[in-house]
Amino acid sequence: IQRIVVKVGTSTLTNENGHLDIEKIRKIVLELSNLQDKGYDVILVSSGAVGAGMGLLNINEKPKTLAEKQMLSAVGQVSLMQIYQTLFKEHNKIVGQLLLTKEEFSNRKRYLNMRNVCNAFLKRKIIPIINENDAIVSNALKIKVGDNDTMSALVSGLIDADLLIILSDIDGLYNKNPRKYEDANLIHIVGDINEDIKKMAGAEGSKFGTGGMVTKIIAAEMVTKIGTSLVIASGDEPKNITRIVEKENIGTLFV
Ligand code: ADP
Numbered sequence: 099i100q101r102i103v104v105k106v107g108t109s110t111l112t113n114e115n116g117h118l119d120i121e122k123i124r125k126i127v128l129e130l131s132n133l134q135d136k137g138y139d140v141i142l143v144s145s146g147a148v149g150a151g152m153g154l155l156n157i158n159e160k161p162k163t164l165a166e167k168q169m170l171s172a173v174g175q176v177s178l179m180q181i182y183q184t185l186f187k188e189h190n191k192i193v194g195q196l197l198l199t200k201e202e203f204s205n206r207k208r209y210l211n212m213r214n215v216c217n218a219f220l221k222r223k224i225i226p227i228i229n230e231n232d233a234i235v236s237n238a239l240k241i242k243v244g245d246n247d248t249m250s251a252l253v254s255g256l257i258d259a260d261l262l263i264i265l266s267d268i269d270g271l272y273n274k275n276p277r278k279y280e281d282a283n284l285i286h287i288v289g290d291i292n293e294d295i296k297k298m299a300g301a302e303g304s305k306f307g308t309g310g311m312v313t314k315i316i317a318a319e320m321v322t323k324i325g326t327s328l329v330i331a332s333g334d335e336p337k338n339i340t341r342i343v344e345k346e347n348i349g350t351l352f353v
Contacts, residue, residue, distance in 0.1 A: 101139040101220075101259045102343060104130060105250035109267035110333030111146035116160070117153030118146060118178070124185055125336035126265075130225065131189035133343060139220045141257060142193075143228045143250040144182070150174030164236055172233035182227055192224045197231035199241045203252045216257045228253055244313075251317035254326050262321050263342055264314055265333030270350035271311060275300050288352045291319050318352040328352040 106126060113119045134140045148167060151174030152158070161167040179195050186193050202212045219226045230249055235242040243249045247264060254262045268276065269284060276282040288295055299311035318328045331338045331349030341348050 101141070101257060101261075102133060103141045103143060103250055103254045103257070103259045103262045104339060105143040105246055105262065105264045106145065106333055107246065107264070107266050108145045108149055110265045111144070112149035115152075115158050116149045118150045118181065120181065122333070122336065123181060126333070126339070127182065127185040127189065129336045129339040131186065131191050132340060134191065134223065134225065135189075138343070139257075141216070141220075141226050141228065141253060141259070142182075143246050143253055144178065145229065145246045147171040147174035147178050147229060147232065150178040150181075153177075168233045168236065175229065175233070178229075179227065186225060192222075193227050194219055194224050196226050196228045197234075198228060198243070198249065198253075199231050199235045200243045201241050203243070203256070209256070213256050216253075220257070247313035247317040248320070251320040251328075254321050255324055259321075259326050261343065262317070262326055262328045263339060264317065264328065264330045265336075265338070266314070266330060267333065268330075269332040269348075270330050271295075271298060271314070273298050275311075285350050286347060288318070288350060291315060291322065291352065322352050 111118060111123060130140050130142060148161070148170045151170030151172070154173055154177055155170070157170070161170055175197070179193070182193050196215070198212070202208050216226055228249065230243055230246065237244065243252065250262055250264060253259070271285045271288070272282040273285060274282045285298070296315055299315045314330055321328050329342045329349050329351050331342060338348050
């Protein structure tokens with residue numbers, strides 16, 4: 099493994115109020131910094147901007163209008179990046195922000211340009227922190243990827259990642275929604291993403307996340323087709339990141 103994309107979801111980055119969990123972010127930053135010190139190229143795809151905006155403005159309810167949500171994402175994105183910048187600096191790491199849209203992946207010129215930019219980051223050991231440009235794009239404009247699970251899969255293709263790690267509030271894919279069924283079992287490895295696997299994912303997510311398991315399965319389909327492995331694991335224990343890279347059996351591995 100050489101290049102690793104790590105995607106952290108809203109459910110991992112925020113607490114019950116939907117505000118950012120700084121201590122959690124600190125631990126994730128430590129793991130990513132350690133990986134870079136070991137020689138890996140590290141790319142972070144991070145959600146959490148809306149949550150950060152809610153925290154800053156002391157709002158405890160989900161935004162009611164799209165414009166309000168977009169405003170919160172703009173306010174929160176700055177503060178999210180400020181937190182990452184400060185925390186990574188403690189490990190002497192420099193970060194840069196890339197706010198992408200679907201156009202970066204559907205327009206060939208933009209795709210190639212983005213790939214060059216990403217490689218320029220990695221060449222200088224700068225950690226790209228990627229998010230959708232939510233303040234600018236909305237579903238109505240049809241230039242939105244729509245969720246960061248899919249975004250992280252697209253980014254994995256763009257930079258030819260060896261491994262994608264998606265951290266969530268759940269320790270992997272279960273055979274049915276474990277929040278509903280007590281007897282649900284964790285699936286350790288998936289070699290073929292068939293209809294049964296898709297059914298397991300259902301269609302529900304957490305309170306503040308937008309993806310749920312469905313988009314994670316879509317991401318798995320996308321990356322395994324191009325030879326990149328994906329692990330879905332719990333972000334509650336950020337040390338999982340290093341364990342996964344060191345090939346411990348944690349979460350659900352898609353190959
Ligand atoms: P994130 O914000 O990290 O992207 P989400 O909340 O969107 O995470 O998605 C994870 C959630 O998906 C879980 O907490 C769980 O409630 C739900 N879910 C539905 N079906 C399953 C399943 N088969 N296995 C695991 N989680 C599932």
